[in-house]
Amino acid sequence: MGTKIRRRATTSTTRPSTRGQAVPTRRATTASRTLPTRSPLGSNTVSPASRETYALVTVVTGWKATVGAVNGPDALDYEIVDVFAPRAFAGNPLAVVHDADALSTAQCQALANEFHLSETSFLCAPTEPGADYRVRIFTPYAELPFAGHPSVGAAHTLVRAGRLAAGTLRQECGAGVLDVVVDDEGATLSGGTPTLEDGPAAEELARALGLDPADVTGVPVEVAGCGLPFAYLSVRPDAVDRAVPDPAALRALSVGEGVSVLSWDAATATATARVFAGDLAWGEDPATGSAALGTGVWLVETGLLPGDGTTAFTVRQGEAMGRPSLLRCTVTAAAGKATATTVRGTVVPIASGRIRVPQG
Structure with a gap:
């Protein structure tokens, strides 16, 4: 397994670069929700040349606040993606929250309820040997050990954001460690024991x-x-x-x-x-x-x-x-x-x- 991805800490002279990528969503009833826009101070990413392991990243920075922006160390990057979607605004919307290691179960549940999509994926560093990353999956009401569209959406988002390289990833979740094969367009998930x-x-x-x-x-x-x-x-x-x-x-x-x-x-x-x-x-x-x-x-x-x-x-x-x-x-x-x-x-x-x- 490769070295863990780390981002250098930012200061007033080293601002994070913008990832500059639009992202996807799950539930028809939330299609009209007004979602926060991405901060221009989005996090740096590292595109690994080989297989890497997702890791917790702590960014210490002096924020330059803009009107209406959600900035500061008490905020996390998120994305909305449409999974199993033949086009945008179809399929099942999913919220994906990056760098969620420090969140408690109660905090994850509160954020999932705030997004109020059918599920929200929280991305964390792995704890099991051989895993590349860990995902916690929440509905607005409870945590799930496993779910399909949150797994597919989380894996593809990690690769598209440059956190992990495309190919076969090992996802740790409540149901164990599962294979997810990711390419440019989407991902293929292997199920657990039938x-x-x-x-x-x-x-x-x-x-x-x-x-x-x-x-x-x-x-x-x-x-x-x-x-x-x-x-x-x-x-x-x-x-x-x-x-x-x-x-x-x-x-x-x-x-x-x-x-x-x-x-x-x-x-x-x-x-x-x-x-x-x-x-x-x-x-x-x-x-x-x-x-x-x-x-x-x-x-x-x-x-x-x-x-x-x-x-x-x-x-x-x-x-x-x-x-x-x-x-x-x-x-x-x-x-x-x-x-x-x-x-x-x-x-x-x-x-x-x-x-x-x-x-x-």
Whole structure:
């Protein structure tokens, strides 16, 4: 592993240079939020010639304040990126906060609530051997051990910002150390160990989603995942957009983190999906990498994809929310069981700036 990236401390005569990059976002309901603009005193970055390790950077500086700017040592750089996005202002928006090592859990939670996107990624130095960086992932309500679009967006942002070199990165998170392969356009995430358990009856889950039992296709519901488990309900194509969850009915069922209601097109190996949280705390999601990973496990288990070898498939999501998303996936199987999964998506920069660190 290479040497840690360090930035030299700044003084009144050595101001940080501007990174000069626009950045990406997650949730349709926050598309109209007014976000801080990036400070002209943005941090220096180092573009490593070889593999480097992300490290905490402390910048001591005399700030030259400008009207309306958020400056000073009690502020952190952040970016907003659209993940799994075929274009800007699509996909799933994500906030990425740099140099978050010194933040407490309460401070991370307060910042995630301030951004109020479905997730915020906080980038830190690694603590596990072999990891290149560590990410803490927060919804506005709680910390998650793992999630797909925060992992893809965080890794690509680190590379685009010059903190790490493109290629295979080792991400440390609450679910362990996972591989993320980053290139200019996006990133490919490898899921954790596949898990599988029986789900509720398809007709019962359909009713909890406001659908008629006649809408289901007869494919069994399973709760599957590669880090976070989701229930998968196969329905007719015209039923996907008619799903309206009943919060009480959905909470009464065992659906893991949530439910993916989808139609499967075998000819194109494409799932058209909508994903809802089990407790509806974050409602509907425009693109869910962890659910896409679990989709591969479910497809193999139900015989919709081959039980041996590696197969590619696509998940389309978010169109009902006006945030079309494209998740390109693979699943590897042996003896009828999924053994590994990947999900790939593009990452589009949308905004950048600085945000105050909460007290405490």
